[in-house]
Amino acid sequence: MQSLSTIWATRGDWFTSDGREQSIKDYIFLTNQLVWKRQASFLVAAILAAFYFDPISIFASYFVVILTEGLDELLGRKSKAWDGRDPVVGRQILKRIALNTAVSAVTISVFIINIAVQQASVGHFTPLFFLFSASVFAAIYNSQIMGILILRLSIYGFAFLFIALLDVFRYRPPLSSHIWLEFFTIIFVLYFISDISLKFYLGYQERREQMKLIKEEIEHTKAALEVKSRFLATVSHELRTPLTSIIGSLELINNDKLGLLHPGLKPLISIATRNGKRLAVLIEDLLDMQKLEAGEVAFHFKPINANNLVSEAIESTSGYANKLGIHVTTEPCEEDCQITGDHNRLIQVMVNLLSNALKFSYEGGAVKVRVENLCGRIRISVHDKGLGIPNGAKDCVFGKFSQVDSSDVRKVGGTGLGLNITKQIVERHNATIDYVSELGVGSTFYIEFDRLTNGSRPGANFEPLAKSA
Ligand code: ADP
Numbered sequence: 185m186q187s188l189s190t191i192w193a194t195r196g197d198w199f200t201s202d203g204r205e206q207s208i209k210d211y212i213f214l215t216n217q218l219v220w221k222r223q224a225s226f227l228v229a230a231i232l233a234a235f236y237f238d239p240i241s242i243f244a245s246y247f248v249v250i251l252t253e254g255l256d257e258l259l260g261r262k263s264k265a266w267d268g269r270d271p272v273v274g275r276q277i278l279k280r281i282a283l284n285t286a287v288s289a290v291t292i293s294v295f296i297i298n299i300a301v302q303q304a305s306v307g308h309f310t311p312l313f314f315l316f317s318a319s320v321f322a323a324i325y326n327s328q329i330m331g332i333l334i335l336r337l338s339i340y341g342f343a344f345l346f347i348a349l350l351d352v353f354r355y356r357p358p359l360s361s362h363i364w365l366e367f368f369t370i371i372f373v374l375y376f377i378s379d380i381s382l383k384f385y386l387g388y389q390e391r392r393e394q395m396k397l398i399k400e401e402i403e404h405t406k407a408a409l410e411v412k413s414r415f416l417a418t419v420s421h422e423l424r425t426p427l428t429s430i431i432g433s434l435e436l437i438n439n440d441k442l443g444l445l446h447p448g449l450k451p452l453i454s455i456a457t458r459n460g461k462r463l464a465v466l467i468e469d470l471l472d473m474q475k476l477e478a479g480e481v482a483f484h485f486k487p488i489n490a491n492n493l494v495s496e497a498i499e500s501t502s503g504y505a506n507k508l509g510i511h512v513t514t515e516p517c518e519e520d521c522q523i524t525g526d527h528n529r530l531i532q533v534m535v536n537l538l539s540n541a542l543k544f545s546y547e548g549g550a551v552k553v554r555v556e557n558l559c560g561r562i563r564i565s566v567h568d569k570g571l572g573i574p575n576g577a578k579d580c581v582f583g584k585f586s587q588v589d590s591s592d593v594r595k596v597g598g599t600g601l602g603l604n605i606t607k608q609i610v611e612r613h614n615a616t617i618d619y620v621s622e623l624g625v626g627s628t629f630y631i632e633f634d635r636l637t638n639g640s641r642p643g644a645n646f647e648p649l650a651k652s653a
Contacts, residue, residue, distance in 0.1 A: 208329065218325055225317070226246060227246075245295035259277065289339035300346075300350055315340055319340045344374055424468075428464070434457040485613075493531065512542075512551045513550065514554070541566045567627075
């Protein structure tokens with residue numbers, strides 16, 4: 185009873201255009217997908233039957249079945265083009281499915297009954313088993329539209345009963361005969377097929393309901409992400425302008441050209457300036473991340489010499505390296521090391537890798553940057569002898585707002601966004617980024633690009649430029 189009420193409940197969904205469209209599309213998709221499986225079983229059954237029974241009638245029914253398969257294929261194309269809006273088209277498709285089902289089920293039944301009729305002896309194992317397989321196949325794979333499933337199974341049911349009654353009428357046996365046993369077994373099998381059909385139908389409805397919920401959840405999540413993104417962009421923008429003027433003013437006060445600043449205030453102003461700058465870096469990172477994710481960063485690809493790129497990035501971070509007393513050395517590539525990229529964005533990538541290497545090195549340590557040609561790939565690696573990264577921290581290293589050591593006792597600052605942004609930029613260059621590291625020994629971060637040869641066009645393989653920032 186409960187199953188019947190569930191069917192009744194799911195009928196409501198069927199009458200909504202969404203439910204109907206989905207069921208029809210699922211039905212046709214599966215029917216078309218299984219076409220070769222069905223063809224193979226039809227062919228095997230036809231060859232087998234043709235060997236033992238009248239081949240002409242067997243192959244005649246086989247060809248009608250093949251014809252309905254062709255019609256199913258055509259129907260598949262029509263339903264693919266249907267956007268689900270026009271109910272008239274939906275009804276037409278449904279009528280055609282019903283017609284195809286009726287023709288195909290009647291032909292299969294005639295094909296099987298034909299075998300049973302030709303069997304002179306008592307018992308119809310082969311035709312009954314064919315019918316049973318066809319019914320189970322329908323129950324499993326045609327459960328998307330209840331009406332169509334019932335239509336097909338009813339036709340098979342008639343075929344079952346016809347075969348069951350064939351020997352009863354032929355021999356008019358007493359109730360103790362095995363012919364009656366076969367008859368009652370068939371009735372039992374019919375009940376079994378109806379039961380599994382119902383189970384598959386309800387299973388399909390349940391899966392569809394779950395899919396609907398998942399889709400709704402995804403839509404909600406997308407909408408929430410969109411709001412978060414816009415909020416982040418607006419807040420970051422609004423913070424950036426006043427913060428720039430606050431930092432500028434603090435720097436002016438700190439310079440104290442007129443000597444008006446009380447000496448006791450100087451350290452406080454320095455702390456405020458430093459924290460203001462850290463905040464500015466965080467805001468820049470947030471804006472970058474948001475723009476990259478929204479595809480709003482325009483990349484201007486052109487040929488770049490990897491050695492020059494490295495020199496420029498080292499130059500930009502030399503102040504920081506000097507402050508920490510870390511010596512940065514380079515090992516340039518001796519061969520041609522042209523790559524394609526957006527110059528400013530690649531400098532941003534290199535500066536991030538270098539500042540991390542410096543930041544996580546011990547004072548007075550050493551950082552080495554190497555450019556090499558690895559069989560047509562240009563690898564730039566930044567090697568340090570610093571803290572190192574524990575095993576299994578890759579997701580954390582390249583994740584958002586994630587730091588391997590995020591404890592309160594962490595000595596070095598940072599937003600945990602740098603490598604996530606770096607990875608996104610690198611991937612937009614069709615390049616890769618990775619690292620090897622050993623805790624307490626050091627780390628090597630490396631990025632690999634395709635080498636630009638004379639034949640290759642700069643930026644030819646890259647995604648189209650995103651909307652301008
Ligand atoms: P952060 O602003 O914290 O530096 P990143 O995204 O640049 O953020 O780096 C993420 C985390 O990866 C860092 O917090 C650090 O734990 C780890 N990491 C990155 N580079 C190195 C390095 N060269 N040596 C050790 N740890 C590193």
